[in-house]
Amino acid sequence: MKNVYVVRHCKAEGQASDAQLTSIGVEQAKGLAEFLLDKDIDCIISSPYERAYRTIKPLSDKLAVEIALDERLTERVLSDKNYPDWLEMLRKTYDDLDLCYEGGESSNMAMSRAISVVVEALGSESQNIVLVSHGNLISLLLKYFDDRIGFKEWESLSNPDVFQLTFSAEKKPNIHRIWAE
Template sequence: MPERLYLIRHGRTAWNAEGRIQGWADVPLDDVGREQARRLAERLRARPPELILCSPLWRAYETARILAAVWEVPIEVDERLKERGQGPFEGRTGVEVAALQQAWREMERDPTAEIAGVEPRAAFAERVWAAMEAAMARPERTLAVVAHGGTFSMFFRQWLGLPLDRPSPFRFDNASLTELALRDGRWIVVTLNDTCHLTDL
């Protein structure tokens, strides 16, 4: 079982910069996102993980590759770490989503709501929890998970027993570091959404 877990959101993409919903769309990092990943790699160079688990979506995998090159550790892809599939909302900005507001509100209010092309929140929650449970049972002492803001928000909501039919109170910025540590048999949050390595970027 790991003693330390790094939860890392992928670096910035052009769609992040434009405020577009990404979901399962395979958007690459932009130049800023690549530099963000390099900064984070340097920050943890002296205490790297033994393994990186990552989402298969390119923005996460590209981030993981940059980190792995500096840390000299392997990468293992876990499909369950993907962001929530957003179907017709993918590629749209907040303004554009306003035109679909009724469908969006329905999706946010009801964890079991099914909208064509959108992954039901209950299914998203189930696979994220399974992925994180598996990660927290791995044999490596220090492990990194590179995934998405929605993935980590869903994990924290379930971990803390928060209702799934309300907006998430958590924010995970691009290339942010959230660190969990196992102390006396219990997981504690050491740092949450830390981006101090990006202050001058």
């Protein structure tokens, strides 16, 4: 049996790739490290975005487990244009997984790259893996395993958030949200 802990980054100052954690986010990262400390984590893979890396760095330091940065865990780009109705556009991408806006990627495209990280991690020797990413991508990763997950579930995510995916003989993991704010 393998566990994949999917972690959404702590509170950050913005959406840019170099956005820092807020002072609250820094404290959340320390609390998250304590929360995950007893989970026997032996592998950490993170989005290279600063807010994701800084979210898991305290745990990495405590466990002396190196953080592997993986571009496939970066946030999903809805479009390369700014739209005032971006939220409605995002909602539609949960209903039509192939819907793709200009300069962006469809839900299926984003889901595929996130799942490829999970598949590789499951194929490794590691037993308890942490993946650190971003809200939209995480919701799509979870949707891959449970089609009931959609826009409402994305809206209900917190910063940070943690889901435990337990993989055994079945193809689909048991999914449990284990973070409670």
